Amino acid sequence: MSLALIAALPFLGALLPGLMIRAGRNACAMATGSVTALALIGLLLHAPAVVRGEVIQARFDWIPVLGLNANFFLDGLGLLFAGLILGIGLLIILYARFYLAKSDPMGQFYAYLLLFQGAMVGIVLSDNVLLLLIFWELTSLSSFLLIGYWKHLPEGRQGARMALAVTGMGGLAMIGGMLILGGIVGSYDLTVILQNKDAIQASPYYLPALILILLGCFTKSAQFPFHFWLPHAMAAPTPVSAYLHSATMVKAGLFLMARMWPVLSGTDAWFYIVATTGLITMVLGAVIALFKDDLKALLAFSTVSHLGFITMLLGFGTPVAAVVAVFHIINHATFKAALFMTAGIIDHEAHTRDIKRLGGLRHLMPVTFVIGSLAALSMAGIPPLNGFMSKEMMLEEAAHTGIAVGVFATLGALFSVAYSFRFIAHVFLGPKRDDYPAKPHDPGFGMWAAPALLVALVVLIGLMPNTMVGTLVATTSGAVIGGELPYYSLKLWHGVTPALFMSIAAVVGGFVLLKGHGGLQRAWNGAPRPEAKAIFDAFVDLCTRAARWVTDLAHDGAMTRYLGIFTVTAVVAGTAAFWGGTHGTGTRATLPMTPVAVVGTILIVVASIATAALHRNRFLSLVLISVNGLMISLGFVYLSAPDLALTQISVEVVTIMLLLLALNFLPKTTPRESSPSRRLRDMVVAGIGGLGVGGLIYAILTRDLGFTSISEFHLDQSKPGGGGTNVVNVILVDFRGYDTFGEIIVLGIAALVIYALTEALLSGPAGRRLRGWTPDFPRAGDRHPLMLVVATRVMMPMAVMVGVYIFLRGHNEPGGGFIAGLVVAIALLMQYMASGFAWAQARQKVQYHTMIAWGVLAAALTGIGAWFNSRPFLTSDFGYFRIPPMQEFELATAMLFDVGVFLTVVGAVMLALASLSRIARRAGEEAATEPMDIDPSAAADGGSMPQAVPANRTEEVR
């Protein structure tokens, strides 16, 4: 079976439990088990070859540009771990079938479990460190889901998050380390990396890479000072603890250290970091374990201690130590998984895991007692069990390394004995109690089968190590060391060695310690010590608070500051860019300053400053804006831009009218809110902004263009190619007609947005508020004065005529669809002002929505028309025609396009104003039914009395 398939099987299988759970819990467990079994079989089929020393590979390209490929390989180390993962996995699946309660969603559990299993198998089979990283992070994720499986338990949630945070952090650090490693070697393939020990250790990046990778390993394997997450992950259901937190996931760190051992070990840095960490963890974990009353917590810290044990061995950097590490990995997996399951059984049966509430269970649960005791004795390192052998070999190695190391290792072993004995003594021995929360008895076979099998292994390996695991240890060690195996022997009796004495000291000391446990426990409980979880929680909480504080401080909705920062950024960056480049003074001849131009400039300067200075009187500031608009239009005329002048002046008036319509409902004055210093600051920002822009344009204006502008082409081609003499208009409707197309769409969208917004306003709280709205200043009588009405009657047709004129001449002289549209819109506005919106609207046949839509469609369809001539979109055509008695005239498709522009402009402006008018109507305004309020011709004596019509009776605008 391909390695890729072995890794993929659990992932694919993860879909099964969810489906099979409908067929029952047994079916679900069977399906899950089958998947694992299948993968295990696939793996074992490779075993003979691996034992022969072959390396099995499977390679698929995934992201070659990154060097991340789906490459797998299987050697001894991989075989051991994959075997453990799948083998113990199988047992856990069996165990969990009986462990989980009816109310627990089993399908979900098995799915998560298989995900996790796949990730673990992936880690140990990866031949690409980036791929390995992926699986690595996947284990963090899937364990997050498994730890948090019991969602209602706060410990589960917090434990899951803590585990994710800590191991996630390590995993992320490891990314850095792996990337460095890959950079040094030039490949992310493990098989390549493993052959580049010299290059790696000679690189200046060796140490950072080492530290980063070890961070990943240490966090995953709960090494000091990252050991604290593991006990809290015990909130997970016991099968999870047994699987993840004893047998597999926590060993991923060990696996990686072992995997990298050939290239990373052997340096001082490796030794000091890894061995020291391992040693401290081993002792500390054992000490804490002794004082834990929760069975699972005890086992958890024991696991921490044993992981430290193995880490230390790997840290020694000697081949023999590596062999011992491998051996203990196997041993620990067997007895610790059995112990976890035992703890689970006790919890399941006695409904408590608290040692203080247990004791005397050997009478009630004899099978469990045997299993648990044998496993615990192995954990304590009592012969002839497998734990004894690896512990002996470890002590031997420690003794060779140095006196201090030996002493501390013995101390660790001593505490290990103590808590192991405590496990046996305080749970099973002693008198039977009558206050168990439930009536404990041995569970059914299904539940104890798995731990029993494991304990059988514990005993068998202890008795016949070479038969049982000799080959496995040799093959695995060979893979770890990556070279010749050292001399070692797996046996119970090594003769009288320092290790023997250390062992004896540990066992005796452990006994003594257990005897004095009561007093020690009180001392321990009384002693102040840092509670890792509290510190972690406080730290995360602090970070969260700090993050919230700083985020909310910076993003507090203070738009004024945002805009200030924006301005300053633009000015600073622009200035910096300027100073970094070569700047030659402009040599372009400047135009003379005429007195009228000076006057115009004075007007603009004064009016714009006055707008800013007097802005708190809102109406007045609009008047001042008008002055600016007027003068700029005048300036455009003076500087040869008649089209711009026309557009600017007409847009300006429509804008002002919009602003006036809005201002009606807004406060008429702005309160003075900013402090003088704030205003000064804003003035400074504004000043430098103005200086920057002014300086920039001055620099541009005073230099000649270094190239021929593309507009030379437009001037050349306007008449022959575009058929018009007003080059600006030809650019708008032809050369750059596509811009104009976008522009009218902007206008159309603006109107739609305004309309939609009005609808939303009228149906929301604003609509209710408007109903109760009263004008904030007294209104004069005479809404529609007679004089204006009459004048409009004459002027509107004239203005429409002007609009037609401006439209028709646009292609050849200043004008065009846009300006024409505005002129017509202004004419309509005049009518609306004169006789009121309702009266005018009632005489208006075309809907503005329709007008906008037709405008856009007309422009688009004109453009598309060119396709039928097999030309690109917006290709124009024109011709000259003559219908007597008129002169020859030109027709261009561009004019059709301009019709679209015209319609959109009129529709958009009017729809916007209509929307505002609807707001006014909601504010209690009456619709006029007569063109003028006072009509002396209407009644014989006295003016007509206009009748108010409620808003809802007048036609709504759509």
Next chain:
Amino acid sequence: MIDVAIYITFACFGLALLLNLWQLATAKGVGDRVLALDTMVINSIALLILYGISAGTAVYFEASMLFAMVGFVSTVAYCKFMLRGDIIE
């Protein structure tokens, strides 16, 4: 002769614009300022026509026509606002 006259007339209307500005800046009420703005528009129209004469082109004519139309509409709008608040009720 025409050039001199044009020059003087330019000066007159330029000065007129400055006077309008003065009024705009110093007037007490908003109404006076709207009046000043309206006068400004009228003076601008004169300047535009004058510019057309001095440049010998009719290409700026439409601008002055539009100025007249727009100046009227905006002044009326301002006044309607002062009178009624809503300009197109």
Next chain:
Amino acid sequence: MEALVAISIGTLTASAIYLILRQRTFAVVLGMTLVSYAVNVFLFASGRLAVNLPPVLLEPAPYTDPLPQALVLTAIVIAFGMTAVVVMLALGAFLESGTDKIDMKDDDNAEAKR
């Protein structure tokens, strides 16, 4: 002449920025209107200045650069659409919330309530 144009653009921009940095939406809208004037003239001026050389081929050559004028026309129209929307939006925000402050310090974290 160039200096006059630069001064005008600079002053318009400065006044506009000052207004944009105010607390009330109306002032900000005024600022936006002013700055769109400034940027229109800026864009226009990027084709350099010329007096009485409108790009209308009925007049004799030479002509001023017509392209920036076309660009400004597009920009004016777009700015108009944008101004219309922002005015309306400011009004809507005022009518809905009762305040025309542009800063949202009080209810910054409030979710969209439907």
Next chain:
Amino acid sequence: MTFLAEILIAALLLISGFFGLVGSFGLVKLPDPMTRLHAPTKATTLGVGGVLIASMIYWFVFGEKFSFHELMITLFLFLTAPIVAHFLAKAWLHRNASPRDLPATGRDVGWAGQEGTEAEKARREGEA
């Protein structure tokens, strides 16, 4: 002929400049808003009118074509100037004058701007 035209044009221009200036000066000089209203509505119309006529003559004599589109602007200004003045006056009255300051209408109703329409009145009463 040309010389005469030149004189005529120059004179018209100067006249218009004069009236334009006087109109704007009156705006500054006259004492209260209502009096100020008189200045520009009259003086400037003639100011612009002069330039327009000058332009027509100019084109007729020197441009060798009969230009009369200036009439369009004249028409426009004559049509709009009274309305503008009327509205400005109404605005001023509304903001600054009370019915006591004004003469009687001679009718049994007040001035439109001061009085408001019947509908308006009814609504105000309804609210009060």
Next chain:
Amino acid sequence: MNHLILAPVILPALIAPLIVLAMRFDVTLQRVFSTAATAALVIISAVLLWQSSTGAVQVYELGNWPAPFGIVLVLDRLSALMVAITNLLALGVVLYVIGSNWDTRGWHFHALFQFQLMGINGAFLTGDAFNLFVFFEVLLIASYGLMIHAGGAVRLRAGVQYVVFNLAGSTLFLFALGTLYGMTGTLNMADLAVRIAELPEGDQALLRVGGMLLLIVFAVKAALVPIHFWLPNTYANAPAPVAALFAIMTKVGAYSILRMYTMVFPPDTAATGTLFGDWLMPAAVATTIVGMVGVLGAATLSRMIAFSVIGSVGTLLIAIALFTPQGTIAALYYMVHSTFAAAALFLVADLVQDRRGKWGGDLTAAPPIVGNGLIAALFFTAAIGMVGMPPLSGFLGKLLVLDAARDHGQMALIWTTIIVTSLIAIVGMARAGSVLFWKAHAVTAEGGGATLAAGGDEVPQNALALTATFGILSTMVLLSALALPITGFLEDTAAQLHDPQDYIRAVLHAVQDAPADALGDAGVDAPAEGRAD
């Protein structure tokens, strides 16, 4: 002449007015047309993507005017890719909107939506700098409408901020364009590239100013620190599906930076050199930090997602700021990924908020919602994608970015930033998910209540919405699973971007093929040349 290049622009531009014209009172018809158009756009962009994969740069000369005198649309790998993700995302969003009835909560949703697509597609396809501005405005103004869809006080106030900030950005855009035109006399991007390479020395300082202002404009769109402030309030207060669509909006800024600063101002330009990368990189790093810290600090779901968008933009811009082919590959991959990740998160957020009643998106415990498990799964999947954990594409994207940054001078800073902020984001998202979906059970346990009653009747039957969410999520799976062909395409795309000569040649062929003096004395002959088919 391939009219299909225009289709992503013209199709929505026709559909939108048609909707306004003929069916503005009929939501069902609107839905049918809007969905059909969007689906058609997906197909069209798939064809375009396939066409672009040959490596040929196709140019569409609008109005039959040759570049640089007229406006051209340019289809290369990058523009095809961007158009494709836009429309794919849009299809998911429009289905979600229909499924969740968001389109009936206000007016003109579908018309604005189509216009929005038109604007975005247009921005990606154009080869003209000023036209880019125009389409920026189209997409912005449509986005204003969508952002305030359905109204509400807070949303409208946030809308004002959004509009005002972007108006400021648009203004700066014009200042920048004016400066560039003033220095080069052209607007066509390819032509700009040619001319800038030959710029007189004395003009360099001003050109640098123009380039820098333009960069700031794009940085505003991309929401780069310190000009990102518009984003959190906007995204958090926009209707969630609209926010999902907006996931592509920041990418418009990123795209523009990529396009402009690899072709027009590449790092080997004499005038500008590495100026832009030097400024962009620290800003991108700061953006990543600000965004991810915000994820941790956010008090509401949508605000958290909004900050995650900022953070992802930061990472994206880090990759872009490298201005190397490797960096660009990473950037493109991460860009595609983060678009869908953000969109998926926003859609899930909407599902959550819809069901949580008065609790909305507050990150405080509330009773569990209807379909807690399913929605939790969707949330965690999207969150995994966003924070960049395997197996979804976020992790691959981050690996690509990290790997590409290897040789950069600020490598240590970049790596530290990306790695540390990933952790922060993981913690933040895990906290949020745990509060929303797990703590809910604790609330039930304590209160003894059932799931949130509000869910029962008020939540519409939204299988379609769920499907749409699922569809968008699955793109991240596909991105990951199909990384081989995708990164292959992106590798070619990056190569095309970093060697823009093909692009420039394709756009300016008319000029370069014609005699050198064709421009000066084109006279009457040129139209025949210029307008030939």
Next chain:
Amino acid sequence: MLNRILPHPLLTLTLTLVWLMLMNNVSLGGVVFGLILGVLIPLITAPYWPNRPRLRNLPMIVEYILVVLWDICVANVIVAWTILFKRNVDLKSAWITVPLDLRTPEAITILAGTITMTPGTVTSDMAADGRALLVHCLDTDDPDAVRDEIKSRYERRLKEIFE
């Protein structure tokens, strides 16, 4: 029928003239096109001008125009004189009420406009029943005389034209 096609014949004429003014030359083509527009535009705008008045007495119209034009010139000179040479304290401004005999809105508008354009007077408001005008005098010793002149010089002629 004709009324349908030509709702405002005079307006059609005016618009045709406007068109010619806009074109700034007189040609057959121009006249024809102007006429077409002059017919079309009133068709669209007719609803906005209900109750169109009928004009009679063409000579009187011409006379009226000439009188007003002359008065405008005089007005300008007088006002200029007042502005330049009269001290502000010497100004005697006054409000006067001008009762109206005219009923047609168009006629009243023309009268009000004329008042504004001619010496020292501005039409400021109208009575709420439309039967009187409020006129402001810039500088007058005898308000009643002003009122009488308005009535005799302008209103009388307008009444002949309109009613």
